[in-house]
Amino acid sequence: MSSQPSTDAAAPARKSAPSASRGPSVPPASRRGGILLHPVFWLTLVFAGLMIAVPLHGNNVALREDLVLVAVAIILASNLNLMIGYTGYVNFGHIVFYGLGGYVGLYLATVRHWNLVLAALAAGVSVSLLALLFGVGILRLRGAYFALATIGVLVAVHSFVSNFDPFGRSEGMYVSFDSYAPLGGPMRALWITYFLVIAVMALSMILSLAIKKSKFGLGLFAIREDEGAAVVLGINARVFKAVIYSLSAFLPAVAGALMFYKNGMIDPSIAFEYMLSLEGIVMLMLGGQGTVVGAALGGGLYERLRSYLLTSPRLSNFHLVIAGGLLLLVVLFAPGGLIGWLYRLAPRAQRVIE
Amino acid sequence: MSALLEVMGVSLRFGGLLAVSDVSFSIAHGEILGLIGPNGAGKTTLFNIVNGVYKVDKGKILFEGTDITNRPPNDVVHLGLSRTHQIVKPLNGMTVLENVTVGACFGRDYMGLKPARNAAMEVLERVGLADRAETAARSLTIAGKKRLEVARALAARPKLLLLDEVLAGLNPTEIREMVPLVRGLCGRGITIIMIEHVMQAVMSLSEHVFVLAEGSIIAEGTPAAVAADPGVIEAYLGHGAAKKWGAPHVQ
Numbered sequence: 125m126s127s128q129p130s131t132d133a134a135a136p137a138r139k140s141a142p143s144a145s146r147g148p149s150v151p152p153a154s155r156r157g158g159i160l161l162h163p164v165f166w167l168t169l170v171f172a173g174l175m176i177a178v179p180l181h182g183n184n185v186a187l188r189e190d191l192v193l194v195a196v197a198i199i200l201a202s203n204l205n206l207m208i209g210y211t212g213y214v215n216f217g218h219i220v221f222y223g224l225g226g227y228v229g230l231y232l233a234t235v236r237h238w239n240l241v242l243a244a245l246a247a248g249v250s251v252s253l254l255a256l257l258f259g260v261g262i263l264r265l266r267g268a269y270f271a272l273a274t275i276g277v278l279v280a281v282h283s284f285v286s287n288f289d290p291f292g293r294s295e296g297m298y299v300s301f302d303s304y305a306p307l308g309g310p311m312r313a314l315w316i317t318y319f320l321v322i323a324v325m326a327l328s329m330i331l332s333l334a335i336k337k338s339k340f341g342l343g344l345f346a347i348r349e350d351e352g353a354a355v356v357l358g359i360n361a362r363v364f365k366a367v368i369y370s371l372s373a374f375l376p377a378v379a380g381a382l383m384f385y386k387n388g389m390i391d392p393s394i395a396f397e398y399m400l401s402l403e404g405i406v407m408l409m410l411g412g413q414g415t416v417v418g419a420a421l422g423g424g425l426y427e428r429l430r431s432y433l434l435t436s437p438r439l440s441n442f443h444l445v446i447a448g449g450l451l452l453l454v455v456l457f458a459p460g461g462l463i464g465w466l467y468r469l470a471p472r473a474q475r476v477i478e
Numbered sequence: 479m480s481a482l483l484e485v486m487g488v489s490l491r492f493g494g495l496l497a498v499s500d501v502s503f504s505i506a507h508g509e510i511l512g513l514i515g516p517n518g519a520g521k522t523t524l525f526n527i528v529n530g531v532y533k534v535d536k537g538k539i540l541f542e543g544t545d546i547t548n549r550p551p552n553d554v555v556h557l558g559l560s561r562t563h564q565i566v567k568p569l570n571g572m573t574v575l576e577n578v579t580v581g582a583c584f585g586r587d588y589m590g591l592k593p594a595r596n597a598a599m600e601v602l603e604r605v606g607l608a609d610r611a612e613t614a615a616r617s618l619t620i621a622g623k624k625r626l627e628v629a630r631a632l633a634a635r636p637k638l639l640l641l642d643e644v645l646a647g648l649n650p651t652e653i654r655e656m657v658p659l660v661r662g663l664c665g666r667g668i669t670i671i672m673i674e675h676v677m678q679a680v681m682s683l684s685e686h687v688f689v690l691a692e693g694s695i696i697a698e699g700t701p702a703a704v705a706a707d708p709g710v711i712e713a714y715l716g717h718g719a720a721k722k723w724g725a726p727h728v729q
Contacts, residue, residue, distance in 0.1 A: 339583050339591045346580045349569035356529065356563070358555035358584030358634060 164333050164416050164478050171420075172326035176319060185314075192318055192386070194427045195325040199379045200400070201407040201423030202328040202416070206372040208405065209413035210341065211365060212348030213263070214271040217278030218404055221373035222380035223395030224251045224281060227291050229381020230390050234303045235290075240313075241320070244381035251377035252370045259369035263362065266351065282396040296391025303385075317386040321379060328375045332416040335368075336478055344368055348414075399444070403430070406451045412463030416478045421462055480543065482507050482638055482669050483559075488527055488537030497523045499693040500537070505638070510664050511671045512680040512701065515690035516714050521673045522564055524690065525640050528671075529561050530554045541638070558586045560636035562627035564643040564673070568615035575611040577626055578602055578633045585634025598633050605629045605659060621652040625659075632663070639663065641672040645679050653679060677705065689713065 159165050175195065179188035200222060207215045225247040232243035262273040286294045307313035335341040346354040347361050355361050384390040403426065411422020426447075433443035458465045467474050481504035490498045498520045505511045513521050526532045528539060530551040539547045546554055560581075569577050578601055582594035589597060602608045605625045610618065618626060624644050631639055641660065645653050657679055664670055674680045680687060681701040689697040689704055691713035697704050704710055708720035 339594075342576070342580055342583055342591065345572060345576075346569050349571050350567050352531075353563070353567035353569060354580070356531065356551045356555070356561060356567075357581050357630060358552045358588075359580070360550075360552045 159330070159334050159337050162333060162337070162478070163476050165330060167417070168326050168329040168333070168420075172322050175322050175325070179318075180315075188315075188318055190428075190431065192321055192383070193431060194424045195321050196379055196383060197407060197423035197427035198325050198420045199321075199328045199423075200376055200404050201411065201419045201426075202325075202332050203372045203374075203376050204404045205332060205408055205413060205416075205419035206335065206344075206368050208408055209415070209419065210335065210344045210348060211368050212351075213365065213369075214405070215274045215369075215372075216271055216405075217274040217276075217281075217401060218372070218376070219396055219398070219401035220278045220281045221251050221255065221376040222383075223390075223392075223397075224254070224285070225377025225380030226384035226390050226395050227285060227297070227380075228377070230297050230299065230384050231291065233381070233385055234297065234299050237303075240307065240317070240382070240385060243385075244320070244378045247381040248374045248378040252374045255373035256366055256370035259366040260362075263365040263369060278396060278398065278401065282392055285395070286392045292391075294392055296389060296395075299385060299388045314386060317382050320382050321386075324375050324379045324382065329416055329420055331371075331375065332419065333478060335371075336416060340364070340367075345414075403447060406447050408461070409451055409454050410461055412461030412465075415461075415463045418461050418463035425462075481505060481540075482542060483528070483671075484540040485524075485528065486538045486540070488524075488534050488539065490523065490527055490532055490534050496693050498527060498534075501690070501693070501695055502537075503688055503695065503698075505669060505671060507637075507669055508664065508667065509669055509686065510660075510684040512684035512687035513671055513673045513690060514675070514677070514680060514687060514704075519690040519713075520693040521690050522642055523693075525561055525642055525671075525673065529559055529640060552584070555585055555634055555636075556588065558635070558637035559640070560585070560631035560634045560638075561640035562624075562631050562642050562644055564646065566620070566623040566627050568618065568623050568626055570614070570616035572615055573612050574607055574615055574618065574626060574629075575599065575602065577615050578629045581630035581633035582635075585636070587635055594633075597635075598629075601629045601633045604662075605632070606655070621648050621656075624648065624656070628659070632668075636668060638669045638671070641670060641674075643673050643675065645674055645676045657682060677701070 175191055179191055200218065204215060204218045207213050207218070228250055229243045229247035232238040232246055233240050238246070258277055262270060262277065265273050285291050291297060301310065304310045304313040307316050335344070343354065343359045343364050346357065346359055347364060351361050384395070407422040407426040408419055409422070410426055411420065412418025430443055430447070433439045433446060454461060460467065463477065466477070484504040486502050488498060488501050489496070501524060513524070515521050523532065527534055530546065530549050530553065533548045537547070538545065541557055541559055544557065546557065569580065575595070575598055578598035579594050582589050582597040583591065599608065599611065602611055605628055607622065607625050607629060610622065615623070615626060628641070628644060644660070645656055648656060653676060660670065660672070660683055672680070672684065685700060687698065687701045687704045688695050689710050696713055697707045697710050711720040
């Protein structure tokens with residue numbers, strides 16, 4: 125096209141210099157090497173490495189139990205970010221994936237005696253497929269109506285599971301002690317599941333980065349900005365939304381399977397903790413929705429704060445009050461969250477920290 | 479020569495309002511077709527029908543002989559039919575370059591991210607937005623946003639481009655800059671249908687004009703002939719206007 129004969133419009137194009145000089149003005153996303161050379165990719169690996177090395181050093185079990193919750197928060201926030209931050213669809217019922225994954229994983233690992241990793245993957249796949257099914261239905265809705273429907277999904281799944289015999293109805297399921305035998309006994313099993321959860325955490329962040337740097341991600345951001353315009357520009361919004369909804373279910377479901385196996389039991393009220401579903405949104409707002417590092421940072425920090433408040437004798441009943449206040453402050457004074465604030469202080473950071 | 483786009487007997491009703499009623503027209507390759515008419519005549523609705531935003535109640539639309547009636551907009555883009563919006567729809571949180579990259583990525587060629595970015599940069603130079611590539615779309619002026627609309631549509635490499643009032647809201651200088659841009663597109667082999675109120679621009683750009691009023695085509699022909707048509711004058715100015723004014727005024 126560019127080499128076509130001259131016209132009124134082509135003239136200015138030729139005037140503005142050979143394309144070589146435009147090189148630096150093209151944003152960094154077009155660098156060669158893809159995400160493997162991206163700083164956030166390496167940051168994720170180093171972070172995951174530290175999460176494993178630090179508690180392992182000196183067999184610090186208490187620290188491990190703290191950090192596993194941080195990892196879960198990061199997993200939930202990162203995957204929720206795919207919907208809220210990337211696509212602009214608020215999902216109030218994101219925890220449903222985590223809980224369902226826990227149920228499916230636990231069922232396969234304890235009742236059917238599957239290998240833990242296989243059970244967790246199967247949980248991820250089946251919950252993703254279910255999400256795809258839900259997604260095709262409820263993603264016809266937009267804005268507040270979609271958000272309401274996600275609450276509907278959460279409540280519906282909760283009551284279904286509470287009445288589903290193979291999943292132990294409202295009493296839930298327990299992991300028998302000998303289920304840990306294949307992993308070399310409970311002590312080792314706890315460490316192994318911890319490592320796996322950390323791996324899922326790292327994968328969540330890398331998945332977020334990979335999507336953000338892809339054509340698919342560009343399409344999602346376009347949908348977030350203006351779905352009508354996105355469709356007119358050629359994006360099949362219906363398919364994009366269903367795929368991302370389903371994708372955002374996969375790793376949380378895997379994490380759920382691992383976590384509830386590690387905890388040794390599951391019941392509907394802990395699997396589908398409504399409050400945690402809402403707190404996921406606070407995590408995103410706090411860290412900065414739409415960014416990989418922001419979601420992780422928000423998830424990690426919020427989880428630490430929450431654990432501190434819950435275990436503090438004087439403040440334990442106030443943790444949601446403080447969470448609500450925090451959300452209010454963030455929305456009012458730093459609508460872009462911590463990362464948005466960083467971007468404002470140092471705009472160049474946008475090129476490095478996604 | 480066969481028509482690029484053929485619209486045959488298209489009708490659309492919104493509740494009690496017949497927004498577009500039995501409209502037929504066609505456009506050949508390389509033409510610039512003007513679509514004019516008073517406010518509320520159904521011009522934008524007609525665009526929305528052609529690119530699939532609205533589904534028609536009756537009628538048929540052929541694009542290069544392919545039936546595209548009621549195909550969703552994202553499908554139609556892949557065939558080579560792009561449009562701009564009268565009320566601009568920039569992807570506000572994204573940069574100008576990203577906006578246009580979206581157009582290239584999901585357009586006719588379905589380009590990969592990197593070639594799309596290069597193509598987008600090329601288009602931005604062509605429409606004169608290259609120096610704003612890294613600014614957020616929301617911070618463009620209205621003239622800039624209209625250019626962005628055009629750039630995004632162009633990045634999709636359309637065969638047919640629907641321009642919905644790209645000149646509305648621009649000042650005379652900006653209009654003077656925009657007119658050669660549109661003419662240049664046609665020189666590159668892009669067929670154009672433009673909705674426009676700025677008659678001066680329509681006169682200088684298109685040889686053939688349709689007039690839409692209350693959902694139907696009431697006149698067609700060269701811009702000068704159409705502007706002199708008593709039916710058209712009445713549609714714009716009310717009953718009896720043609721007689722009162724005597725000779726048509728064309729501004």
